[in-house]
Amino acid sequence: MTALRILHLSDTHFSGDGSLHYGVVDTAEHLRLALAHVAHLPFDLVVISGDVSEDGSVASYERIRDAVIPWAAEHGARTVFAMGNHDVRDSFRRVLGGGQPDAGEQLLPGTDPHRPVFSVAEHDGWRVIVLDSSVPGAGYGAVDEEQFAHLHTALETRAKNGTIVVVHHPPVRAQTHLLQALALDDAHGRALIGILRDSDVRVVLSGHYHLPITEFVSGVPVTVAPGVTNISRAFADPAEESSINAFGGSVITIEDANVRIVPFIERPSPDDVVFHFDAEDVAQIIADAGPA
Incomplete structure (x- = not known):
């Protein structure tokens, strides 16, 4: 088996302006700074697992495309992007296609730009499947039946x-009340793991929580990358929500039966707090962006 090295980034939250x-x-x-931190390493994939944009503008996707794809190519990698709850399907598609813009990807059938962004691509014996867990206008995550059907069909044949x-939304629990309220629908998370169990899936790459978590769910390794934009406080009061001015990512190496995940978190500035929401703020965000 050929080894695979992945730079896993998430939650870049680029704006068009x-x-x-x-x-x-x-x-x-x-x-x-995140790219510079690992610039001495070669990679096979550079993955940004959602919340690529903050404002959903075409310009934001063009900015990140121009920042990431040439860097990835210089390091021997192809790029993969996934939809997050801040992303907008129409704008995302115009610039990044199905999320694997430098690959011959298979997309969900149909031409509606508002449909979920799902794609499958194979390269050097490795298959990458991008799911869309975004719910337009909301912060929580869901995966529709059509994506589950295509995922199940794709996995019926094992990749080399x-x-x-x-x-984007990981099928594991969050650390805080806010992020748990905006997590992947629990039934959809169980359904996803049910499809992945006993398949050839080596790892699930997610974001959304802005902090590093790796958990095995029914034998399936799920890893959440630290946020590029900021890092959530994992062990503060779970009824509140705050983050520090730091960035991070993970370097993942898959070789033979082993999956090695090495996260990194770095501080670019002494200015520590990016935001702090008290319990009242959190309750309002949940009401606005959580399930009805």
Whole structure:
């Protein structure tokens, strides 16, 4: 089996006009620093597992495409992007297609730009499947039956080296009340793991929580990348929500039967807090962006 090295990034939250995230974070600079941190390494894949954009604008996707795809090519990698809850399907598709813009990908049939962004691509014996867990206008995640059907069909045939699944909302629990309220629908998470169990899937790459988590669910390894834009506080009061001005990612190596996940978190500035929502703020966000 050929080894596979992945740079797993998530939650880049680019804006079309380059405005600061929460008025604090230069997201393009955080991405530049994250890429520079591992620039001495070769990669096979560079994956950004959702919330690629903050404002869903075409310009935001063009900015991140121009920042990531040439860097990935210089390091021997192809690029993979997934939809997150801040992304907009129409704009995402116009610039990034089905999420694997430099691959001969198979897409969901149909031409409606508002349909979920699902794709399958194979390269050097490795298959990458991109799912769309976004729910337009909401913060929580869901995967529709059509995607599940196509996922099941794709996995009926095993890839030579195995399959990587990319989905923004992870099928594991969050650390805080807010992120749990905006997590992947629990029944959909169980259905996803049920399809992946006993398949050739080597790892599931997710984001959304802005902090590193790796959990085996019924034998399926699920890993959440630290946020590029900021890092959530994992062990603060779970009824509140706050993040620090830091960036991170993970380097994942798959070789033979082994999956090695090495996350990194770095601080670019002494300015620590990006945001802090108290319990009242959290309750309002849940009401606005969680399931009805």
